[in-house]
Amino acid sequence: MTFLVNIALLLLLILTAASATFLVKELISSVFILGSYSFFLAVVWAWLGAVDVAFVEAVIGAGLATVLFLVTLFDTAPKDTRIRRPPPPLAGVIGLPLLGVLLLVVANDLPPFGDPSSPPHMHISPVYLQQSYADTLTPNVVTSVLMDYRAFDTLIETVVIFTSGIACALLLKEASS
Amino acid sequence: MKQMHDSFLVQTMSLLLIPLAQLFALYVLFFGQYGPGGGFVAGVIWAISMILTFLVFGLRSPQGRMVAKVLHGDGVGLIIFVGVGGLCLIGGGEFLNYADLEIPGLDAPARRYMGILLAQIGVAADVAVTGISIVISLAYHDTEQEYHV
Numbered sequence: 187m188t189f190l191v192n193i194a195l196l197l198l199l200i201l202t203a204a205s206a207t208f209l210v211k212e213l214i215s216s217v218f219i220l221g222s223y224s225f226f227l228a229v230v231w232a233w234l235g236a237v238d239v240a241f242v243e244a245v246i247g248a249g250l251a252t253v254l255f256l257v258t259l260f261d262t263a264p265k266d267t268r269i270r271r272p273p274p275p276l277a278g279v280i281g282l283p284l285l286g287v288l289l290l291v292v293a294n295d296l297p298p299f300g301d302p303s304s305p306p307h308m309h310i311s312p313v314y315l316q317q318s319y320a321d322t323l324t325p326n327v328v329t330s331v332l333m334d335y336r337a338f339d340t341l342i343e344t345v346v347i348f349t350s351g352i353a354c355a356l357l358l359k360e361a362s363s
Numbered sequence: 364m365k366q367m368h369d370s371f372l373v374q375t376m377s378l379l380l381i382p383l384a385q386l387f388a389l390y391v392l393f394f395g396q397y398g399p400g401g402g403f404v405a406g407v408i409w410a411i412s413m414i415l416t417f418l419v420f421g422l423r424s425p426q427g428r429m430v431a432k433v434l435h436g437d438g439v440g441l442i443i444f445v446g447v448g449g450l451c452l453i454g455g456g457e458f459l460n461y462a463d464l465e466i467p468g469l470d471a472p473a474r475r476y477m478g479i480l481l482a483q484i485g486v487a488a489d490v491a492v493t494g495i496s497i498v499i500s501l502a503y504h505d506t507e508q509e510y511h512v
């Protein structure tokens with residue numbers, strides 16, 4: 187029973203936040219509601235057991251992304267932050283609900299939640315779970331995968347972040363001069 | 364944003380909460396091998412605390428100047444990360460295989476621990492400096508490069 191109440195409540199919060207993001211008139215309210223939407227999503231990840239993903243979602247989605255949007259909006263003229271919305275095209279009004287129904291129908295074929303014999307749990311996860319401590323001597327499996335088994339991936343990700351920072355600084359400097 | 368926030372409440376609460384956020388970032392960084400978290404999240408939390416500092420106090424204040432000085436460290440995190448890999452190479456192993464990390468006086472678990480911790484510190488430094496740099500260049504791109512100190 188608690189399970190169903192949890193799902194219903196979270197679904198209500200997420201749907202409200204997501205639709206409010208698109209329905210409010212001012213961009214700045216949109217930004218704040220988008221931050222709260224990220225926060226509800228983080229609750230969902232934590233509830234599903236993906237604590238690391240929830241952590242990143244809360245910090246990036248609700249924290250840094252909101253700050254970036256806000257700082258951008260400070261430099262935008264007030265007439266541009268009000269949104270004029272043309273009426274949606276007919277194809278979207280009919281097509282999107284149909285697409286949603288299709289997704290719900292297909293979702294029946296997914297393996298049940300937490301099923302140990304589903305394909306993702308059969309492939310390589312058991313290897314990591316059973317052998318990661320013997321291989322890497324690190325208690326946290328997620329950290330051992332991220333920083334030891336796949337340290338190269340993490341290194342390249344760090345290079346990508348570094349490059350994005352440099353590119354941002356160069357582009358904005360070019361625009362101001 | 365360009366100058367100090369004029370609310371006494373905001374200033375006092377920032378002085379109280381920003382060190383707490385930085386302490387939490389350090390906790391996440393060093394606890395990442397036992398629980399959720401790690402270099403990336405720690406870097407972002409640290410960046411947010413720094414961004415809050417110069418949003419509240421302005422870049423001209425002493426605190427803001429300290430934040431602007433952090434920008435000189437762009438790329439240091441990457442050097443730390445690659446340096447850990449290089450130390451592993453010097454130790455006679457593969458690149459980023461922490462078992463051969465060349466730090467004398469450490470047994471195998473301590474080598475792994477130090478290797479991962481140093482790499483996480485590198486990731487955190489890189490992410491933090493990048494976040495601060497993007498926000499500063501977005502917020503101050505129309506002024507005369509006044510954030511260079």
